[in-house]
Amino acid sequence: MPNVIFALLLLMSALVPQQAAAASSGWQSASHLKAELVSEYQQLTAGQTALLALHFVPDEHWHTYWQNPGDSGLATSLSWQLPEGVTVGDIIWPTPSAIALPPLMNYGFEGQTILLSELSLPAGYSADTVQIGLTADWLVCEEVCIPASASFSLSLPVGADAVLAEQYQPLFAEAKKRLPKPLNASGRFDTSGAAFSALIDLPQALNVSQFFVAASELVDHAAEQQIVLNNNQLKLQQPLNTYFSAAPDALEVVLVTDSGAYSVLLNKASDSATDILITQGQQAATPLWLILLLAASGGLLLNLMPCVFPVLSLKALSLASNSQQRQAQQRDALFYSAGVVLSFALLALLLIALRAAGQAVGWGFQLQNPYLVALLVYLLFALGLSLSGVVQFGLGLMNSGGSLASAKGGKGAFFTGVLAVVVASPCTAPFMGTALGYAVGQSATVALTVFVALGLGMALPFLLLAFVPGFARLLPKPGAWMESFKQWLAYPLYLSAVWLLWVYGRQTGIDAQALLLIGVVCVAAACWLWGRRQLAQAGKVSTALALMLLLLALVLPALTSGTSDNATQPQSSSQHWQSWSAAKLQQLKAEGKPVLVNMTADWCITCLVNERVALNTESSKAALALYDVTYLKGDWTLRDAAITEYLRLYQRDGVPLYVLYWPGQPPEVLPQILTPDTLATTLERLSRQP
């Protein structure tokens, strides 16, 4: 009996290769490559479709080419010889690899390569075999290239049932695995402004690391690719090929992601109404470490801001004054750092959550809400009063950040950290809004990491003071001078409060500002009463009165509608700008007029300085007039979804943003720090271009 089974097995094993051979043309050897033609089915039936595979195994390091071979090379091409009525479709291309031959770039396949095509047998096919002939032309290259051509033939029986070629199923499974998955996404592309740009609305978040444009001579294959993902909207950009002549109406792009490759069909953007923007390399991805380093140094710098410095310098001095208790100091520094970092992380999460909820907010949102601005005015003012000696926060029972900040031990240190972040928040927006906004625009993880780095940078001086003895020794000796120093420090806080008051006034008008000033007086009175109570000069009535005054102060800014009436400011005849709207910009561009767009906000110090030194100068006004440039200004002082949308087009999440549109040229983003001659020189350069 075992002998019979053995004999059967032997028979079967002898039969299998024969059957398999029927589904394959057999290997053909060519220079540096062997090839075979394989059918998915060993027997076909009328009316069916089946896959055919041209299976290449090149020598190591040798490659063949994709449908767009890149800068040189040649795509593999197939020509079929088939019976009447039988058809074979185009090659279903697998995902290619980028093969760099600096300064050139090719797209192709190294190692085992399987090119699938789909065979269709008509329903009325009556013959009992299908004779398939294939002539394949390919170019196989390492650094040198060898063109080759080979013919394959395959004869497949046609019967009542289709029979899979079992032995080759792994090959077909592998081939299918290597195909880019079709992505159900709408996208468009544009070739204006010396670059290929594409905008794709993704159905899901994809971490795209690389893309391949299937059209040949369209992109400069060796040039750096720019890939920006913003809320599931993917933006691709790569400079145009020198030999680009015309774009097809639609083209395929393969996106390589960490979860496999996807193919998307893009339509050519119909006209200039669909604006895909080119910022000429300014979107070049900054490496993450550099962003983190910048964020950390930004955090360090925050310690010097007028709203933060007074609060923190006191903390630093208190650290220095009790230098005996190193352990306590170190614990305080750690808790303080935790407070700072956690607050920043919380802010980042808030921002991410708001954006995920579809809110058009960017960094600086905390200054776009007049009520929040009012609260910050109160906070800075009260802290100033405390430094002036009117009131001592922390000795009483008031449950605010201020009192907690002075509480003994780790809790106190932690809340000093939180307070530092809160008072720093109006300063972060104007000075670091763009950098932070950029980070927020990347991904949740990147955003969080950047905010944490910012927090660490801000906490760094305290960590150094606590853990590196040398730094503590640099601080001046404690003494009576500290008291007057502390009182001097109140004034930067008052000035910060004045600045925020001005922002509030611009946002809400002079009436609301007056109300807020009354609120400020209430806060002053409340603090004074509270201070008297602390010195045991006043009773419970004072406490109640102080609380009532505080409540009144909180209610007052809420009474105003919060909408600005300065939007209706009369446009004076000497004003050289018009207010921005997407429609107006579109219209001017359609008319072929040069346009300067300035996105600004009253709370943005950089914006105000730029306008003063570079935009509102006589020479810039003359340059705008000379080149007949229309100057559009968008005001982001209050929340404005249209402006946020516009900023996002330029991968920005904050102001300032200056964009110059010159007819026939890609939009040019001006630097964030303008010099007096930036505008004039840029206009002169643009006007000289053909």
Next chain:
Amino acid sequence: MKLRQLALAASAAVFSLGLAAAPQIGAPAPDFTVVDSKGNSHSLKDFAGKNVVLEWTNHDCPFVVKHYSGNMQALQADMTAQDVVWLSVISSAPGKQGHVSGAKADELTASRSAKPTAVVFDESGVVGKAYDAKTTPHMYVIDKAGVLQYMGGIDSIPSAKVDDIAKATPYFANAAKAVLAGQTPDPAVTKPYGCSIKY
């Protein structure tokens, strides 16, 4: 912030350098100075007043071999007879395919009955990169005023098969004839095809 600006400025500068390298139709062709197989030096500006053809080549490249089956020699003979300066440029780096000595270049010219004005060497790849030359063959036509008039492929069928020459639209030949007749070639830019230049 300063550092970020600096990084942006630097990347913008690198990018604009990259742009500056791209040759443009209708603009003056990038000037160059090269030494030919006989040791003579040639500059583009020496040829002012003459039409110039640049042909990137690599004798071992199958696509070059395809056109040296007679097509390229015929074009060279036709053009040089009409006072066109035809430079066959070899940008292959030393040790790479297509890199030859002056003597070998002359021998190849003789054995293939080629008729270029000169075979010139660009071992460093400077000229090739200035013209953004990518393949062999890769053709350029520069007019008497030194303005680039055509760049791209030799014809319309990218293949290594000699049979295809007759079926293809001879883009380069058409463009060169147009320039000789004082007209503007159409198309002036086509897809170059062939082997990669061995920079």
